Amino acid sequence: MASIARSTLLRQAATASRLSAARPLFQQQSLLQNTSRIAAFHASSRRNLLPPPAQVIQGGVNDAAPVPDPNPSHGSYHWTFERLVAAGIVPLTVAPFAAGSLNPTTDAILCALLLVHSHLGFQVLVTDYIPKKRFPGARKAFTWGLNAVTALVGLGLYEFETNDVGVTELVSKLWHA
Numbered sequence: 001m002a003s004i005a006r007s008t009l010l011r012q013a014a015t016a017s018r019l020s021a022a023r024p025l026f027q028q029q030s031l032l033q034n035t036s037r038i039a040a041f042h043a044s045s046r047r048n049l050l051p052p053p054a055q056v057i058q059g060g061v062n063d064a065a066p067v068p069d070p071n072p073s074h075g076s077y078h079w080t081f082e083r084l085v086a087a088g089i090v091p092l093t094v095a096p097f098a099a100g101s102l103n104p105t106t107d108a109i110l111c112a113l114l115l116v117h118s119h120l121g122f123q124v125l126v127t128d129y130i131p132k133k134r135f136p137g138a139r140k141a142f143t144w145g146l147n148a149v150t151a152l153v154g155l156g157l158y159e160f161e162t163n164d165v166g167v168t169e170l171v172s173k174l175w176h177a
Contacts, residue, residue, distance in 0.1 A: 053134060053135070056134075058133075082117075082120050085113055085116055085117050085120065086117060088113050089110070089113050089114060089117060092106060092109060092110040092113060093110065096110075096168040096172075097168070097171075097172065102166065102168050102169050102172065104161065104166060106168075107161060107166045107167055107168045107169075108161055110167065110168065111157045111161060111167055115150065115153060115154050115157060118150075118153075119146065119150045122146050123143075123146060126139065126142045126143055126146060130142055
């Protein structure tokens, strides 16, 4: 973007210098001052917020790509399970309010599905954006952190369901408030 702006400014300055023969001297100086100020703004150095990690090449060009071990929980079954969980949330969200009964069993199932759905979504984020090959320590730390947070949220939902009104009752009270 800065390179486009610089070439445009240089073109404008060249055009202005050609047209400046008919202008008074004080207008020429103000035009050149503004042009240099804008050009200096666009020519500022680029600062990276986070430096890139060390570039490490492992293996050669003719090495075969590693084939992962077959695991049914990380293939098409995993995707199907995620879709079933996501599709199961929809009727469980609507059913307590449409039927008019706030059953603790459907509330507990809804909370469990929401927890599993959230965990799977964040697990995909960790898998996609923290590659194991480049950041093995960070990947392990984020995976353990995600598991700990999921367990903590599960415990909190259990306590809220057993010792308080429950999620659907809370939503119902907030809706009518």
